[in-house]
Amino acid sequence: MFTISDVSIDTDLLTKELINSRAGAFVCFEGRVRNHNDGEEVTSLEYEVYEELALKEALRIVEEAKEKFSVLELAGVHRQGHLVIGDIAVWIGVIAEHRGSAFDACRYMIDEIKHRLPIWKKEHYINKEPKWVQCSEHHGT
Amino acid sequence: MEKPKVLNIHYYAMLREKAGKREEDIESFAATPLELYKDLAGEYGFPSDSRSIRVSINEEFQSMDTALCSGDCVIFIPPVAGG
Numbered sequence: 001m002f003t004i005s006d007v008s009i010d011t012d013l014l015t016k017e018l019i020n021s022r023a024g025a026f027v028c029f030e031g032r033v034r035n036h037n038d039g040e041e042v043t044s045l046e047y048e049v050y051e052e053l054a055l056k057e058a059l060r061i062v063e064e065a066k067e068k069f070s071v072l073e074l075a076g077v078h079r080q081g082h083l084v085i086g087d088i089a090v091w092i093g094v095i096a097e098h099r100g101s102a103f104d105a106c107r108y109m110i111d112e113i114k115h116r117l118p119i120w121k122k123e124h125y126i127n128k129e130p131k132w133v134q135c136s137e138h139h140g141t
Numbered sequence: 142m143e144k145p146k147v148l149n150i151h152y153y154a155m156l157r158e159k160a161g162k163r164e165e166d167i168e169s170f171a172a173t174p175l176e177l178y179k180d181l182a183g184e185y186g187f188p189s190d191s192r193s194i195r196v197s198i199n200e201e202f203q204s205m206d207t208a209l210c211s212g213d214c215v216i217f218i219p220p221v222a223g224g
Contacts, residue, residue, distance in 0.1 A: 031224045047223075048153055048154050048157075050151075050153050050197070050216060050218070052200050053197050053200055053201075053202070053216070054223075056200065056201075057202075078223060078224075089224065090223065090224050110224060113223055113224060114221075114222075114223050114224035115221070116221070117221060117223045118153070118197070118216075118218050118221055119221055119222065119223035119224075120153060120154035120155070120219070120221060120222055121222035121223070122154070132154055132155045132219075132222075133222050134219075134220035134221065134222050135220065135221055135222045135223070135224075
């Protein structure tokens with residue numbers, strides 16, 4: 001399951017949905033808005049999402065992770081809209097029988113999401129015009 | 142005589158800001174997304190280097206050399222930055 005959200009991510013609710021009595025491991029990743037980037041003081045972030053394609057691509061990534069790693073269930077949410085420092089921008093949760101595959105699948109999910117989903121980020125600064133930023137490993141270029 | 146294709150174009154992020162609009166229907170003789178991008182880059186001042194631009198046609202990633210058809214919904218995808 002993967003969703004795009006206009007509102008704050010409820011991590012407690014998401015965690016409660018990842019229940020399976022065979023699971024011995026739960027691993028999650030929270031991406032938070034930090035107050036600096038590339039030497040600049042960041043005040044907030046705007047996320048813009050091409051939602052239809054982002055959801056399709058995210059579901060492909062979920063299926064890939066299920067094929068590559070021995071996991072029981074995966075879930076993820078990415079925010080869109082204007083976020084402030086400390087807000088959760090992205091959340092990934094994985095349950096598996098053992099911790100190794102849960103860590104590996106979680107890492108795979110967040111890495112692929114960052115590089116493949118049509119999501120854009122505009123940084124706002126204290127004394128500078130806002131700027132669209134890009135993932136440094138975008139498109140393998 | 143060749144007729145122009147009617148294409149529905151959506152813009153996101155920096156391309157939306159440069160175009161000054163979210164969406165438009167255009168008539169174009171462009172055969173591929175690459176040709177279409179070059180036309181739009183000239184009109185709206187998009188980045189001239191198209192190597193980091195990808196394209197979605199009808200909600201699926203496609204090559205910039207794919208043949209365009211009348212009625213296609215085309216969305217150019219500038220460098221992404223999720224997470």
